[in-house]
Amino acid sequence: MKTQFKKARTRAQIEADPRVEEIWNEGEDGWWAMLRPGWVVATYEVHCIHEYTIEGVCDKLNDYVTPCDCEQSCKTKEVK
Numbered sequence: 373m374k375t376q377f378k379k380a381r382t383r384a385q386i387e388a389d390p391r392v393e394e395i396w397n398e399g400e401d402g403w404w405a406m407l408r409p410g411w412v413v414a415t416y417e418v419h420c421i422h423e424y425t426i427e428g429v430c431d432k433l434n435d436y437v438t439p440c441d442c443e444q445s446c447k448t449k450e451v452k
């Protein structure tokens with residue numbers, strides 16, 4: 373199953389993406405984007421994106437986020 377989402381290029385587009393719960397900046401530590409339950413960064417098997425640039429967050433969101441139904445983080449939480 374291939375899911376189609378509009379490619380994100382800006383912070384506003386990341387915030388508007390239905391797969392993203394929240395995005396915030398930690399200064400020197402860069403950007404963090406928490407995914408909603410049901411989504412995972414496939415390559416890393418983590419439920420949030422950490423990058424130093426918005427561009428990096430966009431690339432991960434566009435290319436690596438896939439549906440997830442893991443017991444620990446996704447199945448136990450209710451998807452809004």
Ligand SMILES: [Zn+2]
Pocket residue numbers: 410411412419440441442443445446447
């Ligand atoms: Zn999961």
